[in-house]
Each structure stands twice: as structure tokens, then as C-alpha cells.
Amino acid sequence: MSIQVENISKRFGKFQALEPLSLEIPDGQLIGLLGPSGSGKTTLLRIIAGLETADTGRILFHGEDVTRVHVRDRRVGFVFQHYALFRHMTVAQNIAFGLEVMPKASRPGAAEIRKRVSDLLEMVQLGHLATRYPAQLSGGQKQRVALARALAMQPQVLLLDEPFGALDAKVRKDLRRWLRSLHDELHFTSVFVTHDQEEALELSDQVVVMSAGRIEQVDTPQTLYAQPDSRFVLGFLGHINVLQGEIQAGRLSQGDAWIGLPESTLPVGEAQCYLRPHEVRLQLTPEAHAHLPLRISAVSLIGAEVRIELEADGWQSPEPWEVGISHAQYNEWQPMRGDRCYAVPDVGHLFTSEAGEPELIQWHKKKTQKSVERSVLQQAVGA
Amino acid sequence: MSIQVENISKRFGKFQALEPLSLEIPDGQLIGLLGPSGSGKTTLLRIIAGLETADTGRILFHGEDVTRVHVRDRRVGFVFQHYALFRHMTVAQNIAFGLEVMPKASRPGAAEIRKRVSDLLEMVQLGHLATRYPAQLSGGQKQRVALARALAMQPQVLLLDEPFGALDAKVRKDLRRWLRSLHDELHFTSVFVTHDQEEALELSDQVVVMSAGRIEQVDTPQTLYAQPDSRFVLGFLGHINVLQGEIQAGRLSQGDAWIGLPESTLPVGEAQCYLRPHEVRLQLTPEAHAHLPLRISAVSLIGAEVRIELEADGWQSPEPWEVGISHAQYNEWQPMRGDRCYAVPDVGHLFTSEAGEPELIQWHKKKTQKSVERSVLQQAVGA
Amino acid sequence: MRTASHLRVGDQPWVKWSLISLALTLVGLLLVVPLVAIFAQAFSGGLQTYVANLTDYYTLRAIGLTLFVAALTVPINLVFGVFLAWLVTRFEFPGRKLLITLIDIPFAVSPVVAGLLYLLLYGSNGWLGGWLMDQDIQLMFSWPGILMVTVFVTCPFVARELIPLMQQQGREEEEAGVTLGASGWQLFRRVTLPNIQWALIYGVVLTNARAVGEFGAVSVVSGNIRGETNTLPLHVELLYQDYNVVGAFTSASLLAGIALLTLLVKSFIEWRQMRQRAALSEEEV
């Protein structure tokens, strides 16, 4: 079932929680609503569900206007952030609830309900916990019960508010995986809210980035990551290294630091260059197109790459820089806190005006060159 | 001030929270107590502080037995997990508390107290919030007030229970950095509790890994990561890809999967090979020393590397595998959910007996070869 | 909750035991001895006199009336309390805070004044009273009047028990119920009620205790007709005025007995709740 959001807006008292916004959600997709706290994600989701009424605008399900339809009759599955399980009912009773309160005419028989509940329990792999109470479940188990409960009525739209917000990193990852496969299997249209970029990028077909009641960008995770529309989206999707400076004579410079800009018609004035951690290399000497002296402030060994945290040296950066190097490079170089080095960008996002989209700057057109460069660096480091 | 923990044990009712354990903390170090929930970290910390009494053993501060000394007189700074700020006092009053309740004889004068408080506020960069109440502060600010309060009495030992547990990832990172620099500056002996491996490895001079009331390993972060003593430590320090199989004819194999083992005197029988995500490469064809067929189940773009999640294909793995590839490799290869590929390990940790230390297996002695291999892969992928 | 092993203020044995003894002494002097005194007086004439006093026609009538009024008061305030709590905890609307404050008025009003308020309104000199008189409807000095003031005096109890609890529980479970298609009644019976049942029972218990024991307000509007509008507390006073001290204390002991029973039921409820919670958290994963 496709969902259309047309011109929806909402204010709470004097506070405009949602500016008028529109959104198109194709049938069968898994959509992530991503944004910082207070950006209106929950509000939008609740409006789609019918738990909140919009001040203006319409909601259409499959082309049909449901704006005035009561939640009870919209038949959406809604999974609440803190599960909202009925704490006095067992897991099985929780799941059966939606079926049992159906009008007599359409309600399945008791045996049929039992069967459906046990199927659902199988599906969420909780068959052995049917008679437990919610208080006796772990967070992840609760979340799965909440999902099963919402799915019991075979909704065509599934809405989830921070479904994994309250869970441990590990459980979260498991459940994320599981939700994805469930979605692929059952083909409903799902919208989920999250403030975790990783989650949104990993799970969604499309990500809706929200900020301050507005939609900033709607795109597939890949596009979103590669071509962020705005400073906000770029900054929100992971750590960002920033050089804030003045454009003059083909260079963006501040203090001791500068980067060369490709010869284009750039206006003179303030600008920022945003650099993703993996778009930057570290070297012991500066390169021709960039001079960014840094001092290592921390080294973090964990994970796929070694994360180096750096402080600007001879210039100012609002936040420390971060660059990832491979374990191999780490073993070779053995960087220590206090060491000096230079950052060399491959790709950068240049913002010149206050708002507006960034300009993509590529110092090295051919990607395959990168690994060559890298071994050069390693030799340099080894020396 | 050095801390010695000698033979400390503790039971709650029938439950042995701490087996008798000993630990030596040299003066001026920053020590992380790392372990899963319920492993006894908090209990040990509270015993060191004197907030809990041990059943057996002694605690020595700087060689002096303080086991029978009341918390009140141990003069340790203790930072509680949820800050435990006094809600009815302003920030300044909170910080001044410890000074104001000193016995009359040793208590500094009112002016001196004011001065010290304002110095501390400067130190934690909260001078402008002196008259706020805790409820009006963000989590990170609260944590800094809690720290300042604990430091007001110039303790030589600072104990912190999950100091960053309740904070956002971002704030957490900032505070972590800040605590490190504070520690370097003031030179007290600090012990902090965490269940976050990343935090422990990044922040500590030495990490004490605990599990089920016992100390598993005490080492510097580097050693810990490179040479974990046990299955537990290895598994606890990040994601682990496991091949569980049978050793036969120089191979560890299970179903379609096998890895070749260097000709050493390995007994025939059950064994597991543990592989860290960055110690494995992905290829479209198997290598001579390993045949590990996998199917991609998810691709995560965020961060320094692209994280690929894989399912065992033709064999069984209790948990999905994870391998990190570079963004460059990702752009080249464009892996998709459902694609098949092979994992090739460079280094592995082989466990043969139930307990016992792992055997380090290295298929490629020379590290610098790795990048060469990599470009080979890229060509293979590119084809 | 691991209270047992925390280092807390006042945990030294000598502080602890001296405070406990002080508290027990105070409880003994302030609460237990008066209670004992009531029963001592009631039984001062022997068991036979006690039974005789208890089974006196007018005493039985007073017990009957008291229970009758309580039996009506409780459901009225139950329904009202539940609706009010539902209203103020489940909806936002202007005047919500005012409503919550209004409900406390009976706590602030002296019972005698409460009786007076009703008399001024419904007595035959009051504004409604004249009209009622013409319609031949007698509210004051008959059981409806007693019922009305009792309802007035006891109306905060149920609502006051429910409001904080329902506020704390939030409306998510009900919202979940609605998304699952439950109608209003189904929602209340199957989702809300099981969650508030103990608080509800506790509110009922308190309402009942107060309804049974109300004296000041009832005495103003009762008319003191023996066997008709004489509630048990009024009967105590009447017997007392009538030199029948033992009889008075017999009725008083009955009221004290009801009070004790009420408290017992209340403790039992709390105990069950606690056990339930303990059982749940024990099995928690």
C-alpha cells in the first residue's frame, strides 16, 4: 500500500512541530525517518498512523484519503518506542488482542486465533515464551512481541517509532537484520523512525532526513551518503572534518592550513570544506594541493580500521579531526599521541554560501590510484 | 597514590559476586575495568572506594591498609553512574559540598571555598552555569559537574562508575577526550568502569577485563587487542567471525568451508578459528589456503570502512560474519545483498581445547604484501 | 533495587534501633492505646452486654443505614473517579489543571461546613429547597441528603489514587490498543482496568472507610430520626448523650472494627501488589 503525505503541518501551542511537508512512499518500501531529537519524526509518524491529527494537509493510503479515518479503522500496525506491551497479559494474549477485539462479524474463531498467534510466535522465534509476561522478557524479546502484535492484524502499513532505540548495540544489530528479512518476506510498506544514521542507512530503501520540522533530503542510502544536499545532512551522517577559512587566490586557507582549489570561478570570501574521515589520508609530509598540519590526540584500535583523532596544529578547528587508517598502516607507522602529521584530502565538499548545496571537489579523479598512493605513504612512513 | 587489591572477594547471599582476586594499580595510571553486565565491576570499584565491604582480603592505598577505613576518611573521589548530583543545590553548591562538610579544623574559609569552586568550574568549563540546577543541565554537563564535585577535595584516587554510560555517542566521545587530558594534567590514580570495549581501549593505560567475578586479563590496550589470552577476551573486544569445525589432515573444516592449517603438531578434534573483521579479505574466488563461501546479507556504508555482513553459504555459523572493505573497494566492486564471495584470512586465532590460550596462525608473514593482495582483488573484482 | 547493601544515612544499629523504638512507642501511644481503649470500654459490660447492645433494634437499623449509604457512595465515587482520572490523564484541554485542583476542595472543607453547604442549598429555606418542597421531594433529613454529603466528603479518594498512577503509566498502552482496533469499552475493560485495578480497589477501600465513618457533615443534614436517618457514627453520639456509654462504645468498636478491616484489606492489597512485582522482577531476564 503506498502512502502519500500531502502538505501536512502541525503545531503544538506556539511551537511549529512540522512545517507543511509532503512525502511519497511507494508500495512495499522500507523507509527510514532520520533526524535529530525534536525534529518531528515521531509527530509525522503518529500523523500517518492517525494517532495525531494534522493541522493542515491530507494523508492518502493507496490513493484514498484517510485523513478523517480514525486510527481504529486505518488498520496500520504501529510499534511503539517503549513497546507499550500490555503488561498484565502474557505474550500470547498480547499478540491475540487485536484479533480478539475485532467486531464479532469479522472476528476469527477461537481456534483460528490460537493458530494465528502461534504462527506469529514462530515467526518472531518466541514460541517458547508464549506464557511469559512482558516484565519477564528482555528488551529485544519485548520488541519482537510488539512487532508480532502489530502484525497480527495483517496490516499493509507498518509504522515503527525508534524500534531499536532502547536496545543494546548487539541486540539492536540482530533485530535490525531480522526486521529487514521480515520486511522482504511479507512485503508491507514500512516507515520507521530513528536518530541513528547507521541504522537508517543500513536498513532503509529510502531515507527521509528531517530537521526542525522540515524534510531535508529524501534519497537512497548510497546517494544520500555520496551526494548530501546540505551541510546539515552531510554533518548528520557521520563524523566530518572541517576546514573553515577564506578563499583567496585559488586556496581556502586559515592560519597555517590551506587547501588548493581547482581552477573554477569561486568567489572570494568565507567558505568551509567538509571532509569525511575516509576521504582523507595521513602523511608525514604535506602534499602539493594541501597543507593541513595536525597533531595526534588519540588512537583507537578497535574495529575494522584504526581511528586516529587529531588536533589542528597552527590553525583552529571547532572539533578534532578524525581519520581512519588500516591496521596494516598502523602496524607499520605506529603513530603515538603527540605525533605530527599532515592530512591529504582526496575528495571534499565545499560550502560557500550559508545555505545552498555543496560543491564536490575531487583532487584525484581516478579512484584506483588511491591504493597506490597508500603504499607510497607506507613507504614514507616506514622510512 | 598506588592501589593494591589483595585477595578481595565478595558474595551477596548465595551469589559469589567476586571470586578472590588481586590487582595492582600503579600510581598515576588510568585503569579501565571492562566486562559484561554482572561481571562484578561496580562491586570491585565500590569495594575500593569503601562503599562496600569485602568478605575477604585487603585494600592498600600507597602501601597502607585502608580496608577498615570508612569511606568518609578514605578521601577518594567517586563519580556515580547517574551522577547522583544533589538536585536541590546549584552547580556551585554541589561542588562546594565536599569542602563545606569538612571538619571545622581543616575546612577552608568561605572565600577560599568560593575560589576553589570557581577554579573547578573553570576547569570543567562550566563557569557560566554556576547557578543552574542539575535539572537544567545536559547529561554531559552533569557528568562534568559530578567530576568537579569529586575533584573538589583533591583526592589522589578517582573512581568512576560507567562515567559515560548514559550519554550520547557524541558527547561521550568529547568527554572521554576531556577526561584523558584532565588525568594527564592532574596525575591522580583513576579507575573507571565501563562495558564499552572501545571506551576502555581508547582511554586506559591498562585494561582489566572481568567476567563472572574474575579477572580475565590485565594488559595495555594494544597487547590486549593483539594477544588476547582467552576466548572470552577475544570475543569481548569486538566482532568475531567464527569457523567451528573439525581438525583433520591439516585442515579445519565444516560443511563446504575449510581453512588450511600450517604444518604444526595439531591434535585431531573439535576446534574453532576466530577471525577479526579486519584480518579477513573478501574475494570472488577462494584462495589456496582457505575456502569460506559466504553470501552478503547487508552492506553498511557508514564510517571509515564499508561494513559487509555475510551469511555462511553451505556451512553453519552461529552468527553472521562481518568484514570491512574500503570505500574505494566498495565503489569498484559495488557488492549487493545476495552476492556470493569468499573470505580469505590473513591471521587467525585457533582454539583447540575448551579453556586455554589461542594459537596465533599467520598465513602471510609479510604484512606489506597485504596491500598488493588487495589490488589484486580489486582487479579481480573489476573484471 | 538493591537497597540492602547501600551505604545510607542512619544505618548504624544504635540509630536504627533507637528510632524504631521511638516510633513504635509513639505508634503505641497515639494509635494502639486509643484503639484498645475503645474495645475496653465496649466490653466493660461483658460479652453479653456487648452482644445485646449490638443487636439492639436501633443499632441494627443504624448499621443498615450506614452500610446502605456506603454501598451507594462507593459506586458513585468509583464511576466519577474513574471518569475524571481518565479525562485528566488521557486528554489535554484547557482547564485541566483547574479540574485537578477542584477535586481537592472536600479535603479543605470542614465537614460541618460541608453539611452546612448542602443545607443552605437544599434545605427548605435554600434556593433549591423551596422548589423541592413544593415538589414534595425530601432530600435533607432523609437518606438522599446523607448520601449527598457523604459523596461530597469522599469524592477525592478514588480520583486521587488513580490520577498519579495513570499519569505515570502514560497513554501508550491505550494508544496501542486503539491501533489494534479496540473500541472504547474494550479498551477500558481489557487494557486500562487491569492496570489500575489495585489502585482502584485501594481508592474504594478508603472511600468506604470514610463513608462509613463520616460524622460532622452527616450530623448536619441527618435530622436524627432514630432508626431512619441515624447513621452509626450518629448513633454513637446519641447513645453517648443518652448515658449509654457502653452502648456508645459498642457501636464505636464496630466502627473501629470496620476501620481495622479496611486497613487490613488495604495492607493485603499492597502486599499482593508487592509480591506480584517481586515475583515479576525475580523472573526478569
Added chain:
Amino acid sequence: MSLAITSAISLNPGKRVLPGFALSLGISLLFISLILLLPITGLVVQTAGMSWQEYWAVISDPRVVASYRVTLWAAAFASLFNGLVGLLLAWVLVRYEFPGKRIVDALMDLPFALPTAVAGITLSALFAENGWYGSILAEVGVKVSYTPLGIIVAMSFTSLPFVVRTVQPVLEDLAAEDEEAGISMGGSDMTVFRRVVFPSLWPALMTGIALSFTRSLGEFGAVIFIAGNMPYVSEITSLMIFIRLQEFDYAAASAIASVVLLASLLLLFAINLWQAHYLRRIHGR
């Protein structure tokens, strides 16, 4: 108020997701109007019939003023006493385990459940010079029954639970870490209690004391039996209302009642405001 509410409903008909808004609003408003507001308007109408001078003359009659003084002082002492004892009892009940704790806890509500007249009769018997307590107190030269002290005793008895029951939950919620923090910074138990624990209890304690105070202001049944009722010495304001009623002077009775009512409401209101302010600081927002 009700206008504002109805306009809010009509503005946004489909707004509420949970069912029963109109029904619960209707029932609550109906009930509140009939049971609470209507009778109070009766009082207002009665007093409105008097001129301001008449009103003032009634409420400033020296004997009435003397009764205010007696009532205020006695209520103040009673509620202070309850503040102390209530805090002690709540502390002991929350912090310590001892045999019989559940019984003591249950007994706490006895004064609520016991009819005030019964309490009054019993207390005056206990404290009379030949009573159990009175005879002991007489030896040290203290007279309670028939003195202003008796008023205090009766008032404290009937309003004791307010303090205990408001302080108890707050005490239960106090985080152990706060105390540990205080102690680990070198504070003695007394210091930590005074500076850390007590300020957290303070709002609840104040509320309990205020409730106890307002309840004492209005107490009638329990007090008249033990007070002695000497003009200017031990007459309470409720008795003055009662006397005016005996004189068939409803207007005067209403006038005095309005003073008590207003005082109670103002106090409750002030306490609510103060507490809201204090709690806002503590809980933020």
C-alpha cells in the same frame, strides 16, 4: 471555564484518538458542578446577602477572633508535631525492617478511618485526669483534656496520616547514590541528612504539614469533646460556626465558614504553587 472547554471541543472534533472524551468530560463536569460547585455557590449567595459591614462585624467579633487565634495556634502546633512525628514514622517505615512493620504501616491510616466523634470521645477519656494518660500527666502537672492542649492532641490525632502518607513515597524514591555521594565526600550522617536528604523531603513534608494544618482548621467532631470550649480560651472556629447555626443565624455561620474555607483554599493553593516552583527547579522544565 466550561465555556473554554466546550469551545475547545467544537474547534477540533476529530482531534482525540482515545475514546470517551466527551463522555468523561460530561460526567466529570456534571458531577463537579452538582456535588462541589453548586453547594459552594450556596455559601456565596448566603454571604452575599450581607452587607460588607455586617460581614466584617460577624467575622471580626472578638470571640470569633479569639477562636481564630486558638484554632490557628492549635492547628499550627498540631501540624508541626505531626511534621516531626510523621517524618520519624515515615522514615522508620521506609528505611528499616523490623517485626510488625506491616501492622504499624496499616495502623497509620487508622485516624482517617475512625469516625472523628469516636476519636474525640476516646481521646478525652484517655487524657482526662482519671484517664490512662491523664493520671500520669497529672502527676507532672500537665493537663490535657479541657485545655487548648487537648485541642492540639485531637487535631494531631486526626491529621497524622497526611504527613506520613505524603513523605513515605518520596522517601522511597530517594536515590541511595545521593547519600553515598554525600558520605564519600566526608559528610557525617547528620550532615548528609540535613543537607542532602532533608531538602529532598522538604516539599513533601511541607505539603503534608499543610494538609494536616487545613484538616485541623476544619476539625470539629474530635475537638469539641476534649476542648473544654471555654470562651476566648478553648473555643475553636468550627464551634463558632456551630453556635451561629444554633442561633439560626445562617448568614453569620456562612460568613465564618467562608473565612475558614478561604483560608484553607489559599493555603492549599499557596502550597501547590510553592511546591510546583520548588519541584520545577529540581525536576527541570
Added chain:
Amino acid sequence: ADQSLLNSSYDIARELFASYNEHFADYWKNKTGQTVEIRQSHGGSSRQAQAIIQGLRADVVTYNQVTDVDVLHERGNLLPADWREQLPNASSPYYSTMAYLVRKGNPKNIQNWDDLAREDVSSVFPNPKTSGNGRYTYLAAYGYAQQVFGDDQAAIDAFVRTFLNRVAVFDTGGRGATTTFVERGIGDVLLTFESEVNNIIAEYPDHGFEVVVPKVSFLAEFPVAVVERHAERNGNLELARAYLEELYSEDAQRLLAGFNYRVHNETVQAEFADQFPPLELLTIEQIAGSWESAMTEHFANGGKLDQLQRR
């Protein structure tokens, strides 16, 4: 029952009317063949009157104060102004007077009103503001002072003020005062109706209380009246009248005397001569002119009583 009648009465007349109602029910059955049920309402008589004004539908009132019946006429117009003329003896079938109850052996030797103003004597009687009983006591003392001091108003006031100052406890009702005196052991003398004093002695035989009847006292009338408006409405007018008239019958008078009330029936008077010593009885007319003026001058808000109690 064929008919039922509501009698609103004062608080300590429960036993009295319990007996009388039995007597009357028999009488009525014999006379008319109808069974009648009499319902009783007891309470402080002012409060009782007030309840009737506010709508309590009593058919007859049997009070211990004339003013409380008057008020039914004045405030509610429920009975005619001349209700006192409708039955013999100004509608007061029995009467009593104020007497003293003293402790065993009369240790303070209390004999008359001036003893009550002595410094070493403390007395107990109910609050004149809330109780008719107290009002009579006050009036009796005042009448005595008038007799002694004649026209010297200052001396009268001084005496009564001292008398009031000697009071240890002002209970709100007669019964409370009795409890205070008997059970709490407060005071040397309890002032109350003669009828009550004797009841108390009967109730507490082992205390050894003694009765002292002062030489001069106040005529306490016990007025009865039909609340005509209500009785009419209830269809009970005839029954109500009969109920009150029967009080004057010899049998009823004997029954009343049995409850220690003085009665007018001469045969019965003679039978009970030992129990009721003769004394000088002052009437309200002698003391204050009329009940009306007594109320406004003495008991109204700010009246003589208030002035004498002011400190």
C-alpha cells in the same frame, strides 16, 4: 402501622418517649382501633428546630425550650403564634428546675447560688450558647442575683460574671457536661435539670453523688406543640393533637414523674411529694420579661452573656 407520627424531641428524652410512645400506642389502639407508629428524632433542641425549619417533616415537637418552638413560628410559620394557649399550663405538660449534683458528702458544702461564686468551687454546665440546659442555668443564677441585689445592676453583673468564671468546662450539650463531671472527675458541682440529676445518680450508684436543690431556682418548662403545617400535610393533625393531649392524662403524668419530672396533676404530685421538695421558682417573665427579650438581651450575639464572658 396504620399511621405514623414523627416526634422531634430534645436529646436526653429518649427513654422517656420510648415509654410514653408505648403508652400512647396502646391508648390510641383502644380508642380508635388503629395502630400507630411513633418515630423519634432526638438532638439538641435548637438543632432540632432548625432541622424542622429546613424541612424535617416532624408532626409534633416536645422540647425543653420555649424559644425553640417559637422559632418554628417566627422563621417557618409552621404553627400559630398562640401555640402556648392551645394546651394547658402554657403547653408545658411537665416541668423541672435547675439542681446541683455534688460529690459524695458534699465536701465543698455547696447549698446555694452564692456558693457557686466562691473561689474554691468550680462548676460544670453546658454552654448557654449551644444548650438550653446551659441557658436555664444562666438564667437561674441571674434571677437569683436579681433577687439578692435588687436594682444594683453592677452587682448583678459582677456576681454572674464571677459565677461564669468559675466554670471549668463548657461542653456543647448536657450529656457532655455530665460525662465531664462524672467520668472525667472535673469540677465540684454539676448544674443541670433536676430530672437529670436524679437520672445520673441512678446511673452511677457507686459514686455516691448527692443532689442539692437550691432554695431559689428557675422554672424550666418543657413545651410541646403540634407543627400544624407539617401535621396537616402528613394528614396527622388529629393524631398529633391527641398525642400531646394524652401527656396530660393521669397515667402519662405518673409516667413522667417516674422520669423525675415535676407535673401539674395533683394526684400524681401527692404521690411523689417526697421526691420533689418545694422551692421558689422564678419564671422567665420575672427575670427578663419574656423569652423574646431574654433571647435578645442575654443570648443574642453581643448580648449580656457575651459581655459577661468577655475578658
